[in-house]
Amino acid sequence: MSILPRYCLLFLFFVSQCLCSTLGLAETLPLVSPSEVGLDGDALVGIEAIVEEGIENKKMPGCVVCVGRHGKIAYLEAFGNKQVEPSQVSMTTDTVFDMASITKPVATATSVMKLVEQGKIRLGAKVVEYFPEFAPNGKDDITVKDLLIHQSGLIPDNSLKDYLDGPELAWQRICDLGLVAPVGTTFKYSDVNFIVLAKLVEKVSGKDINEFSQENLFTPLGMSESGYLPRAELQSRAAPTEERDGAWMQGQVHDPRAHALGGVAGHAGLFSTAQDLAIYAQMMLQDGSYSTSEDQTVRVLSPLTVATMTRGYAVSSGVRGLGWDKKTGYSSNRGDLLTEAAFGHGGFTGTVLWIDPELDLFFIFLSNRVHPTGSGSVNHLAGSIVNLVAGAITDVESTSQAAAGKSNLVETLTGLDVLQRDQFSQLAGQRVGLITNHTGRNRSGESIVQLFHKAEQVNLAALFSPEHGFEGKLDVERIGDAADATTGLTIHSLYGETRKPTEAMVKDLDVLVFDIQDIGTRFYTYISTMGEAMRAASEYGKRFVVLDRPNPINGVQTAGPMLDAGYESFVGFHHLPVRHGMTIGEIAQMLKSELELDVDLQVIGCEQWNRQDYWEATNLTWVNPSPNMRSLVQALLYPGVGLLEMTNVSVGRGTDTPFEVLGAPWIRGQELAQALNSNSIPGVVFVPIEFRPESSKYEGELCSGVNILITDRDAVDPLRIGIELACQLRHAYPEEWETKNLNRLLGNRVVTDAIIAGTGVEQVMTLAAEGLESFEARRRTFLLYPLDAEGN
Structure with missing residues (x-):
């Protein structure tokens, strides 16, 4: 096989840039030497050997490989043939490919997310809100997110016979489908999910997925060689796939269901080239915008939309993004060396796209592995090339250091840090009762008791401690009062004779201040201590201040079961799920409202904390909140x-x-x-x-x-x-x-009885999820920190 020398490629690229400028088309990414973007060019030479072996073993007739970093293309090569039947035609870098399932994230999911950020679709909303005909046979509980992450419970592919009588009857048969798994419980990769999502785009926008994606994505980005139903000139450059009705499919969609739907569908039908796809990948790496060398910038998605679309969502057999793969059984084409931030997808015809924000890298592998007989296979081959590319990165250390430096710029302030920064002005002139333990400390590790004791603005008059005592070391049934060595004050135990401050304890106080680290679980009793103290404040006319702290296991994810009404106790203070996804301050606001407490409540919130973050993102020191909670x-x-x-x-x-x-x-x-x-x-x-x-x-x-x-x-x-x-x-x-x-x-009696009865895990999980959607709607009212674009 012949490969054009690098100088020829550079010359052709220069000519194409000039033509693009003449024709008024958007600029493609510049082609540079690998060393300019931190890649070892000698290592990348090894790609040729992997590809040649694949062609020799009939994995595919040929392919195009494109690698980009730092806003530039460092490797763009064509190998082998794009056509071997009925005659042989060499592969070129401008070959147009049937993207197959890369259609799902690039055209369909991107269009859905565009409508999300326009406020026209909610990811947590049920599909039937936009598409009522979809409801029959148990599908009325499927959400938009369920479709995007393939946990809708729909069949992977309904019968091809359903499509043979035209699109109108095909849609009626899709609407009549039943479920093959409970909604939201089981990952089943399904073309039907994305066929429905494309219809959703049409229902909401009034434009089919072809029109909408062209208008809102491909045209603004200047991706003039991307879209459905390619024009004649692009068809002539397309890589053929297989024969249909005695003719080679060249520029006609290979997928039979997409073909039956007129070539326009949510799961397949997109055509593109390596350089066009590179523009899309760079847009995603630039948080939704694409910039040319002339400093012209086009924004098609917001940074928050991109972050929401590409973060990890746990499914029953791995991790998915919204429309993207991250780590599932379909990820063999991602290789082994990309970071956890990577997202990508493959297509049945032999196409692969992976994007890694942490490495500022994209990888494109385009082939027509189904030509001519449908028997090729490229996923493992593509994964091997990804490994070679990742291994060729020479600035990975500086990349890691930059990422570390970026993360260290964000230092979460707890409510106590904010109070201290504001010179305790919120407590000035008031007699303070402090409910705390060893977790009440600022970023520097100073105890809240010492800070209050030293602060001229604070009149610390009483101390209270929860389960495990003031120092968090006791693991006993009852704890007595104690004396504090720093202040000489009595520490009133709220895990002994009483679990609620008495009138005598608070009569000389103006305000109760609560500062204890929670861990995000309903039956952790610090919630109960706060709730009982709020009741006391309500009864005895005291102000109540909560110094908020991050939820260490993140403030997004929730998990049931919900606490049964009438089953409240000290290990189940309020009607919450087991994992509530709230901070202690947010729960305080919920308790005031839903328990109808007549209390003057102030929550001093955290600063620079994102709901999706786990503890390590805060750069706060971990302090064991109780004796057996050590990490x-x-x-x-x-x-x-x-x-x-x-x-x-x-x-x-x-x-x-x-x-x-x-x-x-x-x-x-x-x-x-x-x-x-x-x-x-x-x-x-x-x-x-x-x-x-x-x-x-x-x-x-x-x-x-x-x-x-x-x-x-x-x-x-x-x-x-x-x-x-x-x-x-x-x-x-x-x-x-x-x-x-x-x-x-x-x-939760229903869940408990199901386990005792020997019910299967999936059914128990379905029962445990009952009421979660309602809870998430309840909690929105009380959240102090922004939700992501998903809205839950």
């Missing part, structure tokens, strides 16, 4: 594993790794681990383990069980881990596992 990993697992600790299993109290292990003398660890791992629970693996608790349940006894290892935090659903454990224990140990106290923390 962020344990905090993340706690909403699931913690649910079981009222039963006769050890969840690791009395070991070095509470909530990371589960076991009992009667459990067979190897069997339990094998059963759990066979279910491929996203984001975790289970390792058989033996341990001997030094305290708490089974003190001194040898327990067999499992160690829970997180392999992908973005994919972890702690509630699913807890439900999987419970269902497996019920199945394997129906006599040994005592379930009489299972509902103590679950707080």
